[in-house]
Amino acid sequence: MLSREERTPFSEWWWTVDKPLMGAILALMLTGVILSLAASPPVATRIGLDAFHFFSRHVLFLVPSCIVLLGVSFLSPRAIRRSALIIFAASIVLIVLTLAIGPEVKGSRRWITLLGVNIQASEIAKPSFVVIAAWLFAESTRRPEMPATSMAVVLLLMLVALLVMEPDFGQTMLILMVWGSLFFIAGMRMIWVFGLAGLGATGLFSAYLFVPHVAGRIKRFMNPASGDTFQVDTAMEAFYNGGWFGLGPGEGIAKRSLPDSHTDFVFAVAAEEFGIILCLAMLALFAFVVIRTLSRAYANEDMFSRFAASGLAILFGVQAAINMSVNLQLIPAKGMTLPFISYGGSSIVSLAYGVGMMLALTRLRPRTEVEASGHAEAMRSYA
Numbered sequence: 001m002l003s004r005e006e007r008t009p010f011s012e013w014w015w016t017v018d019k020p021l022m023g024a025i026l027a028l029m030l031t032g033v034i035l036s037l038a039a040s041p042p043v044a045t046r047i048g049l050d051a052f053h054f055f056s057r058h059v060l061f062l063v064p065s066c067i068v069l070l071g072v073s074f075l076s077p078r079a080i081r082r083s084a085l086i087i088f089a090a091s092i093v094l095i096v097l098t099l100a101i102g103p104e105v106k107g108s109r110r111w112i113t114l115l116g117v118n119i120q121a122s123e124i125a126k127p128s129f130v131v132i133a134a135w136l137f138a139e140s141t142r143r144p145e146m147p148a149t150s151m152a153v154v155l156l157l158m159l160v161a162l163l164v165m166e167p168d169f170g171q172t173m174l175i176l177m178v179w180g181s182l183f184f185i186a187g188m189r190m191i192w193v194f195g196l197a198g199l200g201a202t203g204l205f206s207a208y209l210f211v212p213h214v215a216g217r218i219k220r221f222m223n224p225a226s227g228d229t230f231q232v233d234t235a236m237e238a239f240y241n242g243g244w245f246g247l248g249p250g251e252g253i254a255k256r257s258l259p260d261s262h263t264d265f266v267f268a269v270a271a272e273e274f275g276i277i278l279c280l281a282m283l284a285l286f287a288f289v290v291i292r293t294l295s296r297a298y299a300n301e302d303m304f305s306r307f308a309a310s311g312l313a314i315l316f317g318v319q320a321a322i323n324m325s326v327n328l329q330l331i332p333a334k335g336m337t338l339p340f341i342s343y344g345g346s347s348i349v350s351l352a353y354g355v356g357m358m359l360a361l362t363r364l365r366p367r368t369e370v371e372a373s374g375h376a377e378a379m380r381s382y383a
Contacts, residue, residue: 009074013073013074013363015364016363017359018292018296018359018362020288020292021288021289021292021293021296021358021359021362022073022359024285024288024292025069025340025355025359027285028282028285028286028289028339028340028341029065029066029340031282031285031340031341032058032342033058033059035266035269035270036054036058036059036266036343037052038249038250038252038255038270038273039252039255039261039266039269040052040053040054040055040058040262040343041055042255042256042261043258043261043262054262054343057343057345058348061345061348062348064349065349065351065352066352068349068352068356069352069353069355069356069359070356071356072352072353072357072359072360073356073357073359073360073363074360075356075357076360077305077308077360077361080131080308080357080360080361081131081132081135081304083128084128084132084135084357085128085132087124087353088129091122091124091128092125092158092159092162094114094119094121094124095121095122095125095163095166096162097112098111098121098166099162099165099166108166108167108168109166110122110168118345118346119346120344120346120347121346122162122166122168122171123171123344123346123349123350124346124349124350124353125159126174126175126178126315126350126354127315127350127351127353127354127357128353129155129159129175130178130179130308130311130312130354131308131311131312132152133152133155133156133179133311134304134308134311135304136151136152137149137152137182137183137185137307138186138306138308140186141303142303149188156175156176160172160175160176163175167211169204169207169211169214169334170322170335170336173200174315174319174322174336176196176200177200177314178311178314178315178318179196180196180197180200181311181314182307182310182314183196185307185310185311217332217333217334218332220332220333221329221331221332221333231258231259231260231264231265232326232327232329232333234258234268235254235258235265235327235328235329236268236328236329238253238254238255238258238265238268238271238272239268239271239272239276239327239328241253241254242272242273242274242275242276243275243276244275244276245275245277246273246274246275246277246278247272247273249273249274250273252272252273253272254268254272255269255272262342262343263335263337263342264323264326264327264333264335264336264337264342265327266338266341266342267282267323267324267327267338267341268327270341271327282341283324286316286320286321286339287317289313289316289317289355290314290316290317293309293316293358293362294313296309296362297309297310297361298310300361300362305361305362308357309357309358309361309362312354312357312358312361313358315354316354316355316358319336319339320339322334322336323336323338323342324338339351
């Protein structure tokens with residue numbers, strides 16, 4: 001047992017980190033391993049790979065992800081800001097390189113291969129962008145003379161422009177929703193929040209008018225008879241087949257024909273083989289991570305930590321909500337991974353980085369350390 005009197009970095013981390021939050025995250029990772037074993041073999045066999053190809057790689061991706069998660073959770077808020085700035089700059093460079101030399105797949109350029117590893121730079125950009133935006137909003141409350149909000153808007157427009165050029169409208173909408181939430185949390189006037197919502201709606205309508213890919217998905221959602229809805233129909237059939245308790249591990253039918261059963265539609269595989277009970281348990285874990293982080297963020301006197309932890313929690317929760325909603329045919333189909341459950345190296349590592357920052361920002365810190373950050377007085381005046 002570790003003593004509270006010890007002053008080693010590990011003991012200080014152990015007594016200040018939010019253990020229930022960390023436990024929920026580890027439970028999601030374990031669930032992802034089990035569902036990868038259930039969902040990925042038929043996909044691998046169908047395309048001529050070893051049956052456990054995707055499962056082995058999923059477990060392999062978890063090794064660096066756990067290292068990143070634990071390593072980042074040791075960082076101070078100041079170190080988190082610095083790392084986010086470096087990673088965001090690197091991800092922007094990678095996105096530009098992807099647009100320039102990345103292979104085109106299904107009309108989009110989203111991946112680039114470096115040292116034999118496929119990287120989706122937009123995934124890496126998300127958590128770092130949220131942290132930088134949170135820092136700028138925190139600075140705007142502490143130093144009103146600083147054009148921090150304008151800088152946050154410029155960063156948003158730059159990232160959104162690059163994502164639209166890929167194009168990746170799902171990630172674009174996710175970024176806009178999280179940024180808008182941070183804008184609201186930072187106490188900005190409601191007229192600006194409604195204005196941002198209006199701009200988002202205008203952008204979505206423009207995409208519907210001028211981007212055939214987006215228009216097709218929306219039309220198929222509104223009128224399934226207007227196009228191919230095989231994947232979402234099969235996913236809904238999986239929910240019907242599974243019922244409350246599922247058909248049993250390995251007995252799923254939908255995964256044999258679903259092309260993306262190990263990524264976008266792994267939630268449907270979980271419903272068919274393990275039942276609605278497991279789906280509700282997963283939903284409870286996602287909700288616990290988000291609510292727990294928001295409650296800890298609200299109790300934090302450091303303005304930056306409050307905004308950054310809230311933004312990361314919203315990013316995590318909205319991404320999970322989008323994936324589950326697509327599986328349940330509640331929104332138009334969109335390729336969005338289910339955090340720590342879906343297969344995907346860039347996604348898992350990026351999520352581990354974001355969750356590691358959540359754990360670091362929600363750690364219990366001495367008041368003297370919080371006041372030294374310079375945001376405690378701003379928090380009192382903000383409140």
